[in-house]
Amino acid sequence: MAAKKATPAKKSASGKKTTAVKKATPVRKAAAVKKSVPVKKSAVAKKATPVKKTLAVKKTLAVKKSAAVKKSAAVKKSAVVKKAVAPERVAPARPPRNESHTALVRRARRIDRELAEVYPYAHPELDFENPFQLVVATVLSAQTTDLRVNQTTPALFAKYPTPEDLAAANPEEVEEILRPTGFFRAKTKSVMGLSKALRDDFGGEVPGRLEDLVKLPGVGRKTAFVVLGNAFGRPGITVDTHFQRLVRRWEWTAEKEPDKIERAIGELFPKTDWTMLSHHVIFHGRRICHARKPACGACPIAPLCPAYGEGETDPEKAKKLLKYEKGGFPGQRLNPPQSYLDAGGIPAPPLGATTAAPASPSTGTAGPATDSPSRGTG
Incomplete structure (x- = not known):
């Protein structure tokens, strides 16, 4: 009787063991799945990087373009100011050395x-x-x-x-x-x-x-x-x-x-x-x-x-x-x-007559009178 009872116990133990093994498999599978999830997430993250990089590049280009436009506008404005303040000087046209x-x-x-x-x-x-x-x-x-x-x-x-x-x-x-x-x-x-x-x-x-x-x-x-x-x-x-x-x-x-x-x-x-x-x-x-x-x-x-x-x-x-x-x-x-x-x-x-000099460009007042016509000789 005792021997017969022991056999099912072993089976039961053996069955329990098998169940445990069977149960362990999903755990490992779940662990593997869980482990694979971060990998996918990492892959997504890696994929997302070029997008961010592209946005950063576009932003940089926009900033540079804006800076270039501003600089160009500043240069143009500066050129206009310079032209107004100092008229362009005439460039000489020298004749050739062996002019015919x-x-x-x-x-x-x-x-x-x-x-x-x-x-x-x-x-x-x-x-x-x-x-x-x-x-x-x-x-x-x-x-x-x-x-x-x-x-x-x-x-x-x-x-x-x-x-x-x-x-x-x-x-x-x-x-x-x-x-x-x-x-x-x-x-x-x-x-x-x-x-x-x-x-x-x-x-x-x-x-x-x-x-x-x-x-x-x-x-x-x-x-x-x-x-x-x-x-x-x-x-x-x-x-x-x-x-x-x-x-x-x-x-x-x-x-x-x-x-x-x-x-x-x-x-x-x-x-x-x-x-x-x-x-x-x-x-x-x-x-x-x-x-x-x-x-x-x-x-x-x-x-x-x-x-x-x-x-x-x-x-x-x-x-x-x-x-x-x-x-x-x-x-x-x-x-x-x-x-x-x-x-x-x-x-x-x-x-012997006196004549007043023309108005001064800076003051707008007439210069001193003179009876000498030496200004602008011959």
Whole structure:
């Protein structure tokens, strides 16, 4: 009986054991499942990383783009401010070293055309009513300004209106009248000598030929061409100090002697242009392209000038260097042409008269009065 009871017990134990084993299997399976869940979660997490990374990259790009836009806007704004404060300077256009003659002719004529637009009222800056007055005034203009001559000749011509009158004058009286022009003794001899030559050799009339004019005392080629071009309408190139300086600056010629300069420039222009060419160049030399400090920053032909930069290039500073009508000052003639007055030119004051300087750009007040026309010499 006992043995029979023991057998089921073993079976029961064995059954319990089997049940335990069977029960253990799901536990292990559950554990495995649980273990695999974190792995899947980790995989999901790993998958999620690129999304976050993409969002971060997009955000970074957006920030960079925004910063770039802001920087670009700031740069543009800064450029506008700079442009308003400091006007852009003109870049020079230097001619090639081996400039051909054809290229030189084109450049020279273009400069003359530009100057003709800037100075449509260009004219001889000596007051005269006839060829005699012009030849005398031109002789007197040596070593002084046209303005000083214009202030002196009214008294001279009022007292000695013809060559015959001046030829018969008392030298001491003539010297006293001409004293303000400087070198008055030498100039007295010249004007009285040419008056005698006109009276004795040309019937009291100024000749209209170059070869005759240069025979007169004190009259050279420069003076002769001034008279021929402006009193007789015959073409001539006036090679004065301004003309010589500018044509060399523009590299039209390297010559230094007046006669050679005259020939060299004459080859670049037709004869019909010679007289007005002289006026354009001389006007520019007196008003803008000065000897010591050219107003490069206010020069209308700066892009064509190989010497750009020799003077003041700042536009505002350059404006303060302008002379005569360009700077708001009186001109050289007491009786200028109407075209000059229409363009804003101011007549010069008589000898000894006072004239107020134009208003100061910074204060808007007039400068001190002066009776000296030395501002903007020759």
